[in-house]
Amino acid sequence: MSDKNSDTAVVRATLIGGLAVLLWSLLALLTTGAKGIPSFQLLAMTFTVAFTFSAVYLCFKGRSAWALMRQPLTVWALGVGGLFGYHFFYFVALANAPPVEASLIAYLWPLLIVVFSALLPGERLRWFHLAGAVLGLAGAALLVTDGGNFSFSRQYTGGYLAAVACALTWSVYSVTNRLYGHIPTQLVGGICGVVAVLAVLCHLVMETTVTPDMGQWLSILGLGLGPVGAAFFVWDYGTKHGNIQVLGAMSYAAPLLSTVFLIAFGKAEATTAILAACILIVSGALLASRNLLRSKQTESNIGVTK
Numbered sequence: 001m002s003d004k005n006s007d008t009a010v011v012r013a014t015l016i017g018g019l020a021v022l023l024w025s026l027l028a029l030l031t032t033g034a035k036g037i038p039s040f041q042l043l044a045m046t047f048t049v050a051f052t053f054s055a056v057y058l059c060f061k062g063r064s065a066w067a068l069m070r071q072p073l074t075v076w077a078l079g080v081g082g083l084f085g086y087h088f089f090y091f092v093a094l095a096n097a098p099p100v101e102a103s104l105i106a107y108l109w110p111l112l113i114v115v116f117s118a119l120l121p122g123e124r125l126r127w128f129h130l131a132g133a134v135l136g137l138a139g140a141a142l143l144v145t146d147g148g149n150f151s152f153s154r155q156y157t158g159g160y161l162a163a164v165a166c167a168l169t170w171s172v173y174s175v176t177n178r179l180y181g182h183i184p185t186q187l188v189g190g191i192c193g194v195v196a197v198l199a200v201l202c203h204l205v206m207e208t209t210v211t212p213d214m215g216q217w218l219s220i221l222g223l224g225l226g227p228v229g230a231a232f233f234v235w236d237y238g239t240k241h242g243n244i245q246v247l248g249a250m251s252y253a254a255p256l257l258s259t260v261f262l263i264a265f266g267k268a269e270a271t272t273a274i275l276a277a278c279i280l281i282v283s284g285a286l287l288a289s290r291n292l293l294r295s296k297q298t299e300s301n302i303g304v305t306k
Contacts, residue, residue: 017238
């Protein structure tokens with residue numbers, strides 16, 4: 001494959017992975033419609049939706065598609081550990097620390113992805129990758145804390161540690177996933193099925209079952225198809241074949257877009273903090289994407305001169 005075709009493939013994979021950020025931005029809006037459903041029950045139901053639609057797809061593809069599920073145990077452990085581990089530690093963090101502080105710590109994962117990517121073969125961490133991720137973190141902090149209203153307390157140390165584990169789990173999974181670029185993305189469907197089973201077990205041990213009403217069922221379906229379904233498929237593809245530093249920086253757009261959707265549907269109000277966060281996050285994403293933007297500009301210039 002020529003360098004030009006290779007660069008185009010990376011840009012395409014990065015944009016596909018970026019769709020996960022857009023889908024995750026719908027998480028808060030759809031979750032409000034499922035309010036009242038216990039966390040692990042909601043996790044089990046949404047991942048079951050994702051697995052079911054994936055299974056239907058594989059059935060149409062035939063036996064050869066199902067054969068793709070035969071992968072090494074290490075691959076399954078990475079996927080299940082990443083998807084289930086992230087949600088498990090996040091729920092523990094929210095249950096044992098104020099949500100603002102817990103969410104802020106948990107949202108260190110995009111910055112950690114950018115930093116850890118330097119350990120990957122053939123990857124190079126440049127100053128603009130790190131600077132872009134830091135700008136994104138600053139913008140996310142403004143959103144999560146509503147302009148800086150937060151304070152850490154020693155009594156919530158357990159919850160803070162769970163939030164750190166949450167950030168580490170997702171960042172390590174995302175970066176390590178790069179090493180398994182030969183594993184087909186269809187495997188994510190099977191991983192969703194295992195995560196659903198584990199969530200059911202946690203629900204039975206820790207929660208009381210709630211029967212959803214029609215509105216909650218619609219939200220569960222929407223979550224299972226989008227933020228807790230398709231998002232993990234496109235993220236898998238993006239982290240395996242795209243520019244992982246850019247994906248890390250782009251991920252800070254999720255809380256921004258989530259806030260925009262909440263404002264659009266009348267569930268939040270626009271503030272100067274949101275505007276400032278928007279500037280920081282967009283600037284960070286553009287800065288981190290400096291190499292990709294330059295390569296696309298070069299391709300355009302070559303096309304013009306031909």
